[in-house]
Amino acid sequence: MIVYKISKxxxxxxxxxxxxxxxTFNPIEDINSNWFVSEIQLKNWTKNLDLFDVEDLxxxxxEPIPIENPFIA
Amino acid sequence: xxxxxxxxxxxxxxxxxxxxxxxxQGISDTFIRGxxxxxxxxxxxxxxYPTLDVLYPDVGTSALTNHLNLINPINTDGAFRRTFxxxxxxxxxxxxxGDGTTGFYDTKYNTSNMxxxxxxxxxxxxxxEGSDGIDVQAYGSLVGLYLLSKFxxxxxxxxxxxxxxxxxxxxxxxxxxVVREPGNSTQITTYxxxxxxxxxxxxxxxxxxIWGMSRDxxxxxxxxxQGGLCIFKNATVAQMNTIAxxxxxxxxxxxxx
Numbered sequence: 025m026i027v028y029k030i031s032k033x034x035x036x037x038x039x040x041x042x043x044x045x046x047x048t049f050n051p052i053e054d055i056n057s058n059w060f061v062s063e064i065q066l067k068n069w070t071k072n073l074d075l076f077d078v079e080d081l082x083x084x085x086x087e088p089i090p091i092e093n094p095f096i097a
Numbered sequence: 098x099x100x101x102x103x104x105x106x107x108x109x110x111x112x113x114x115x116x117x118x119x120x121x122q123g124i125s126d127t128f129i130r131g132x133x134x135x136x137x138x139x140x141x142x143x144x145x146y147p148t149l150d151v152l153y154p155d156v157g158t159s160a161l162t163n164h165l166n167l168i169n170p171i172n173t174d175g176a177f178r179r180t181f182x183x184x185x186x187x188x189x190x191x192x193x194x195g196d197g198t199t200g201f202y203d204t205k206y207n208t209s210n211m212x213x214x215x216x217x218x219x220x221x222x223x224x225x226e227g228s229d230g231i232d233v234q235a236y237g238s239l240v241g242l243y244l245l246s247k248f249x250x251x252x253x254x255x256x257x258x259x260x261x262x263x264x265x266x267x268x269x270x271x272x273x274x275v276v277r278e279p280g281n282s283t284q285i286t287t288y289x290x291x292x293x294x295x296x297x298x299x300x301x302x303x304x305x306x307i308w309g310m311s312r313d314x315x316x317x318x319x320x321x322x323q324g325g326l327c328i329f330k331n332a333t334v335a336q337m338n339t340i341a342x343x344x345x346x347x348x349x350x351x352x353x354x
Contacts, residue, residue: 044160045161047180047182047185048182050199052198052199060198061199062183062184064196065184088198
């Protein structure tokens with residue numbers, strides 16, 4: 025899956041901010057310590073917010089952090 | 098041809114509970130309204146409605162037409178309106194769906210509402226296996242992936258997950274539930290399309306929030322679409338099965354499955 029790389033500081037700044045009515049940005053970190061937002065967030069971004077330039081974002085392949093057992097507390 | 102909807106045997110017209118929800122969410126489509134009316138009427142007729150704390154029918158086309166709790170459809174966290182984050186799409190037929198990397202929702206529901214002695218739990222409708230590669234049997238309970246909890250900060254774990262025994266005869270599509278049987282503080286029963294699988298282990302953390310469509314905040318998200326979530330308490334085992342059956346019928350009526 026292709027996702028769009030952002031800096032850690034941008035990730036911290038936009039987390040929890042609404043990009044459309046009723047839904048917030050949720051930046052995630054991948055296994056390579058890249059922070060990113062997904063395509064759906066960018067595609068559905070309707071709020072007029074000066075947070076970052078979408079055109080400047082580098083697209084990368086999402087590589088999740090492996091989890092051995094999702095049910096361990 | 099007119100669409101004939103039966104609202105539940107006790108109702109000549111749509112139950113007021115359904116009308117309030119539909120109006121507050123701005124749902125005007127007559128097909129959707131009729132099916133929500135029928136589903137709510139069935140819960141009332143069956144006596145399961147009073148056990149429900151939360152019911153999201155997933156019939157909206159946006160976050161704001163999908164976020165209210167049908168049982169108490171006002172726009173506050175205390176009423177368990179849900180909030181969405183990351184990439185989520187909304188479709189009344191295809192369901193509410195995360196993007197598999199970032200999408201989630203938070204029900205605001207604290208599982209301390211479910212006392213250990215009462216019959217409480219959640220039932221969720223999974224409409225499609227998605228493409229996230231998450232295998233139900235490998236993780237014991239799909240529900241655990243959806244009914245997730247967040248402890249403050251970055252540590253995530255299960256509210257009613259913690260299931261460590263694989264469910265037999267499970268698939269990634271269908272009605273799933275994790276419940277705590279009345280009077281049994283440790284045993285969790287998982288229902289899958291009416292099939293009961295016993296002897297699953299679980300635990301409960303009273304300080305957790307329940308999350309949907311994501312396992313944790315870093316990497317474990319799913320894109321399996323959802324067509325309804327119920328959270329209930331003080332239900333009998335028979336009522337839990339009835340809740341699952343009613344939600345299954347709702348998804349059939351909606352043309353989702």
